[in-house]
Amino acid sequence: MEGLQNSLNSLEQYCNKWKLTVNVQKTKIVVFRKGGALNRQYRWSYAGNEIEIVQNFNYLGIVFSSGGSFVQATNTLSGKGLRAMNMLFSVTKNLHTPIHIMFNLFDSYVLSILNYNCEVWGFLKAENIERVHKKFCKWLLNVKMTTNTLSLYAECGRFPLYIERHVRIIKYRLKLNTSKSENCILYHIVKNQRYSIEHNQNVSNWTSKVRKLLQDSGFEEIWLFPESVNINMFIPEFRLRLRDIYIQNWRTNMNTCTSLYIYREIKLSYVKSEYLEILDNKKYRNVIAKLRLSSHNLAIETGRHRQVDRSQRKCTMCDLNDLEDEFHFVLKCPYYSNLRQQFIPRYYVRHQSVFKFISLINSDRKSVLIKLAKFCIQASEVRNQVNIN
Ligand SMILES: [Zn+2]
Known part of the structure; x- marks a missing residue:
């Protein structure tokens, strides 16, 4: 005192x-x-x-709390990020901006806020920050807020934000080695932290988390010999490794998640789905996205929310006694035969199969995709009318 x-x-x-x-x-x-x-x-x-x-003080844009937690700081950042995102929404609302440009805009205007100073707080789970990212992807594809994150990010070819935070933390830590030690308070703090974790296994601090991150991603040698690292070469490799680990877990989780039964068939590699760039018309793009991400009102999906047994989620538009799933709706249900004749190429309809459905929905031909979207729009209208009456 x-x-x-x-x-x-x-x-x-x-x-x-x-x-x-x-x-x-x-x-x-x-x-x-x-x-x-x-x-x-x-x-x-x-x-x-x-x-x-x-109790709290906002110093250079980061809220410091008396308890040493950065939760308050991430709350403030997510609030600011959300405001920036809403601004981006309103500016681009009536434009048919290509998806990759929308993501570039998000990364420049919103992500820069969300990741502010993340070298310090980036080990937090920060679900409030992730929520902004999810909300953006859902808004962009116009899918339900309940859409599964595993399929949402895979569809957009996006990764959870913690990956980039972790990359920045490691980059920052490695850079500390090259800064002039006598001028850098931080260098001494980190040196002390390293000393304490090397003498007591139970100590948990920023440096111990850096060590764990490097060990868990298979880069223990970087922890042991940080001076020998070429940062510019190592960082892209590290980013790629974190993404690979994520994709590996993604595959496992996709296989265990029952609601993704169709998506795991259509999504074969973790890259942005092609139709998102092929279709420049937002309306058509969003219709296809809804179909792929089960963001629709077919019985297979509404039944899941109402906890109806899967075998009972039948189509009420025909008497085939089939489950009303995406395949039945697009290629099979006789109720939409006329529309199908008009919009779906005969190849897919003749001897229809789930395999053909997958190749239709994964088509890279713009005309096929537009017609599929038109079919979905009109068939949904017919279906809604029947259900209202
Ligand atoms: Zn039917």
């Missing part, structure tokens, strides 16, 4: 000498501690004015 007061007194002397003023109203103190009430004796002043003690 005395130490800080002495420093404040020295600052006052210095400022008086150089005719500088400190705005005491805007000056705050945060007492970092592990919970508990603050000792009432804690008081500090500057030039006779008491300085307010606060």
Whole structure:
């Protein structure tokens, strides 16, 4: 307590000498501690004015909390990111902007806010930050808010944001080795952290998490010999490794997730689906996205939400006694035969099979995709009308 007061007194002397003023109203103190009430004796002043003690303080855009957690900081960042994203929505609402440009805009205007200073807080799970990213993808494809994240990101060829945060953390840590140690407070903090985790296995701090991240991704040698790393060569390799690990887990999770029964058949590799770029008309693009991501009202999907047994999610438009799934709707149900004749190439309809359905929905021919979208729009209208009546 005395130490800080002495420093404040020295600052006052210095400022008086150089005719500088400190705005005491805007000056705050945060007492970092592990919970508990603050000792009432804690008081500090500057030039006779008491300085307010606060729980949180926004310093250069990052909220520091007295408990040392950065949850508050990520809440603030996600709020700011959401506002930037809404702005982007309203500006591009009536435009048919290509998908890759929309993602570029998101990365420039929104992601730069969401990732702000993530070298420090990036080990947090930060679901509030991820939510903004998910919301953007869902809005872009105009799919339901309940759409599964595994299929959503795969469809867009996007990765969860923690991957880029982890890349930035490692880059930052490696750069600390090359900065001038005598000028860098951080260098000494990290050096102390390294010392403490090497002498006590149970210590958990930023440096121990860096070590774990490198070990878990198969780069323990980088932890052991960081000085020998060429950062510019290593970082892309590290990013690729984190993505590969994600894709590996993605495959496992896709296979165990029952709601993705159709998607795991149509999505063979983890890249942005081609139709998203082929179809420049937003309306058609979104119709195909809805069909692929099960963001529709067919019984197979609505029954899942109403917890109807899978075998009972039947089509009520015909008497084939089939499940009303995407395949039945697009290629089989006789109720839409006329529309099918008009919009779906005969090759797919004749001897229809799930295999043909998959090749239709994965088609890279613009005319086929547009017709498929038109079929879905008109067949849905017919279906809705029957269901209303
Ligand atoms: Zn039917």
